[in-house]
Amino acid sequence: MGLISPTDSIFLLAESREHPTHVGAMQLFELPPHADQQFVRNLYNDVTTYTDLKSTFRKRPADPVDSLGQIWWTEDDDVDLSHHVTLSGLPQPGRVRELLEYVSRAHSALLDRHRPLWEYHLIEGVDHNRFAVYAKLHHSLADGVAAMRLVASSLSDTVDGTSAPLWAKPPSVPVRQPKTASPATASALANYVRAAGPAALSFGKIAAGSVGRNNSALPLPAPRTMFNVPITGSRRFAAQSWPIERIREAGRKAGAGATLNDVFLAMCSGALRRYLLSHDALPARPLVAAVPVSVRSEDSDGGNAIGFALCNLGTHLPNPEDRLATIVGSMNSAKATMARQSKSQIQLMGATMQAAQLLTGALPGIGSIAPPVANLVISNVPGPKEPLYLNGARMAANYPVSIPADHNALNITAVSYAGNLDIGIVGCRTAVPGLQRMLEHLEWSLAELE
Structure with a gap:
């Protein structure tokens, strides 16, 4: 698909069991008024219907992943969403303490380099009528600013607006990407050499x-x-x-x-x-x-x-x-x-x-x-200056996990x-x-x- 830039490849080269190099976010949502007990389950069923993915969420290191995969991307055409998207529940009483412990454990686990480098966890059972999302993405794919743009694009700015999950590709984006390095990539590499x-x-x-x-x-x-x-x-x-x-x-x-x-x-x-x-x-x-x-x-x-x-x-x-x-x-x-x-x-x-x-x-x-x-x-x-919503649920907080x-x-x-x-x-x-x-x-x- 294309060369990995020097800045991005560092995060692949640096990774080991002791040094996971993915970034993440923990988003806390307030359930909409009159939401039933199936709200988060229905949300999970909804987001897993979005099977046409953006290029970022189909990328993985090329084979073999421990050598060529650190300098060259490949792209999966058939991504198993059941692997990447998870529905989980907190142990009761579902306090923030239990939520932070869940995210601590999930953030400790390496992403599988034989698959696209991301996960999305829907977490129900948070106290005070709330649920959470923990999403993680390999740092070789996006920095903090890019990740925030992805988050904002996956939510609605109105309570009754519609939204698609962060991996979903807008209809206007072409299905296939060039398999060779683009002129922009070559230009970027030339700039790196000069610098x-x-x-x-x-x-x-x-x-x-x-x-x-x-x-x-x-x-x-x-x-x-x-x-x-x-x-x-x-x-x-x-x-x-x-x-x-x-x-x-x-x-x-x-x-x-x-x-x-x-x-x-x-x-x-x-x-x-x-x-x-x-x-x-x-x-x-x-x-x-x-x-x-x-x-x-x-x-x-x-x-x-x-x-x-x-x-x-x-x-x-x-x-x-x-x-x-x-x-x-x-x-x-x-x-x-x-x-x-x-x-x-x-x-x-x-x-x-x-x-x-x-x-x-x-x-x-x-x-x-x-x-x-x-x-x-x-x-x-x-990040976003105005409140954002996910299927009518207001995002109360958006915590980075670096x-x-x-x-x-x-x-x-x-x-x-x-x-x-x-x-x-x-x-x-x-x-x-x-x-x-x-x-x-x-x-x-x-x-x-x-």
Whole structure:
């Protein structure tokens, strides 16, 4: 079908039993008024009738999957929806606790590379008259922005509107795709080649710790923390929502010229500081977060189009206003640097950082010797601004479920939706004990900023 881009192939090369590289989302829905006990079962019966799939949901690695399949896509014409779409029920009492545990287990399992790389779980029996959807898609197929576009396209913006599941192909899309690399693919590869030299040079400076050496906005390398250790394949997931206006108001009170994303990073900074202090593990130097930055064009809806900004979180500072000011300065510096680079340079730089992470995990002992480039990934993905519906059921929240990695055992990702910031935290069960307490620390951190 076509070559896999360098950025996308990294997520296939990096994957192992200990390092699943799929992303996901847990969507919480309120049952419509007067819905009967068969509502979710009927919804399952309905979505499984959509057997004409978008190309993204028919892709799988070419055979043999452990070699050629890491550089070349093939496409299945006959996809077994009964494998990909699951109807499940929570054990009673069906609290959010049970739901998060279900998603934690499902997110720990690898996707089958002999089939298209996605799953869709309908989960009934959530308390307070609710049900949930957990969907996962391999990161080689889509980044966070592309995934959010898929989610939005599968829901209706009115309570009585109609919608089709995220894998369903619109009637106007051609049935067959070209089997050879398109001119656009060839052009993209040429851009990667041209960008390789400058991107490698930039990453070399980061690895050597020379970037930001004289700039307090970005001290490098990052300190070693309890998160920068080898991880297992078992995951824990926690999630909660905060009103966007509350977060914005906290930033206005601080008066640092902060964006919503800056204040979110400051929430994470305070929470990480409090968590590490509780484990007597706060380093003297500030933590550094890798912050994904989208360079996606408006008309693209698949693959990965991201770079990374490195942000000084100021976790060594006890004053929340000082931490926020440090974050604002660091992110402004990173944005100014990216403004001088092409999209291909930004993407290849991101792929280089991901490849370095892969090398760290693949070669025993390297991770304990090489200083980490970043301590964790913190991401903020723009989502729908208005409420969305699935067969009349209102989506109450849309929590991202992302990827921890070897020597980056914790990931914090937020998605904006209908006036809230829905935050999902994913970590290795072994490396990040008591991960759910990070939710309490996030609330404490926001209150401290207020």
